[in-house]
Amino acid sequence: ETGVTQSPTHLIKTRGQQVTLRCSSQSGHNTVSWYQQALGQGPQFIFQYYREEENGRGNFPPRFSGLQFPNYSSELNVNALELDDSALYLCASTPELAGGYYEQYFGPGTRLTVT
Amino acid sequence: AQSVAQPEDQVNVAEGNPLTVKCTYSVSGNPYLFWYVQYPNRGLQFLLKYITGDNLVKGSYGFEAEFNKSQTSFHLKKPSALVSDSALYFCAVSGLNTGFQKLVFGTGTRLLVSP
Numbered sequence: 001e002t003g004v005t006q007s008p009t010h011l012i013k014t015r016g017q018q019v020t021l022r023c024s025s026q027s028g029h030n031t032v033s034w035y036q037q038a039l040g041q042g043p044q045f046i047f048q049y050y051r052e053e054e055n056g057r058g059n060f061p062p063r064f065s066g067l068q069f070p071n072y073s074s075e076l077n078v079n080a081l082e083l084d085d086s087a088l089y090l091c092a093s094t095p096e097l098a099g100g101y102y103e104q105y106f107g108p109g110t111r112l113t114v115t
Numbered sequence: 116a117q118s119v120a121q122p123e124d125q126v127n128v129a130e131g132n133p134l135t136v137k138c139t140y141s142v143s144g145n146p147y148l149f150w151y152v153q154y155p156n157r158g159l160q161f162l163l164k165y166i167t168g169d170n171l172v173k174g175s176y177g178f179e180a181e182f183n184k185s186q187t188s189f190h191l192k193k194p195s196a197l198v199s200d201s202a203l204y205f206c207a208v209s210g211l212n213t214g215f216q217k218l219v220f221g222t223g224t225r226l227l228v229s230p
Contacts, residue, residue, distance in 0.1 A: 002158070033217065042205055042220030043159070056215025090158055094216070101147045101166045101209070104218060106158035 002026070004093055004107035012113045018079045021110045023091035025072040030096055032074045033104060034066060037088040049074060078112075086114045117142045117208045121221035128196045129229050136191040136224045138206030147209040148189040149218065150180055154202050162204075165189060176200070196228045 003026040013019050025032050031050045035043035045058035049068035063079040072093075078085055088111050092104035118141045128134045140146055147166055151159040163174025170182045180191045189206060203225050207218040 002160070004158070006158075031216070035218075040222075042207075042222050043218070045217040045219070048215045048217060050215070056217060058217065092159075092218075101164070102216070103149060103161040103164055104216075105161070106151075108156075108158040 002105040002107065004091065004105050006089075006091055006107040006110050008110060009108070010111045010113075012115065013081050015081055015083060015114055017081050018077065019081060019112060021076040021078075021089050021091075021112070023074045023076070023093075023107055025074065025091070025093035026105060027072055028095060029072060029093035029105070031094045032068055032072075033092045033094075034074075034076045035090040035092065036060070036085075037090060037109070038084075039087070043090055046076070081114045083114050086112060088112075117219045119206050119208050119219055119221040121204075121206055121224045123224050124222075125225045125227060127227050127229065130198050131195050134193050134196045134200070134226065134228070136204050136206075136226060138189045138191065138221060139187050140189060140206075140208050141187065142208050146189075148180075148182065149207040149209065150174065150178070150189075150191050151205045151207060151220075152202050153205065153223075159205065162191070196226075198228050198230055201226055201228045 005024045033048040034046040037043040047057040052068045065077045068074040088109045090109045092106045094102040120139045149164045150162040165182045173179045206221045
């Protein structure tokens with residue numbers, strides 16, 4: 001177990017709706033990243049938060065947004081859902097930002113289905 | 116841009132035999148390389164990483180990986196496979212060139228260990 005939890009486990013939404021996914025990082029981990037894993041693919045980086053501010057983003061549109069809170073929890077919000085947003089969403093935390101050499105600790109993921 | 120290639124979609128091996136899962140990378144600067152494993156309906160679990168130093172890295176569950184700079188490879192190995200090793204394996208590269216840390220994953224290799 002990594003100590004990273006995510007909720008809900010599964011979610012079904014309709015195209016055009018909005019969704020919020022939640023993550024609880026390990027205590028003391030100041031950095032949280034979110035990834036999208038489509039079926040049969042490797043995870044794709046969405047964005048990263050460090051000390052409650054977004055400090056990096058991948059090739060995802062602005063309708064993907066996030067928040068990080070002081071209690072090591074975070075959210076991923078997706079507006080105007082599209083069918084292609086159907087995927088497993090993973091959050092991952094690390095103790096600090098330094099160097100890029102820390103392994104990231106992943107949660108079990110939230111499976112989002114958009115119909 | 117950083118990238119990782121996993122040339123094999125699936126690797127089949129008999130229990131007790133050695134296994135190799137291949138990974139090649141492309142990155143400017145020093146590579147930080149990782150292997151993760153994903154079991155069905157689970158998040159990614161960290162196996163091992165190469166940051167610097169010895170080219171042979173030992174990790175969890177008896178896995179090891181060999182870093183080869185001239186061939187830009189980071190193959191995952193295990194001397195004796197177990198049926199329980201059957202899972203999806205991802206190679207990833209990380210860097211902090213742009214001020215944030217993200218993992219760039221390969222497409223994954225499914226390992227199937229037969230009894």
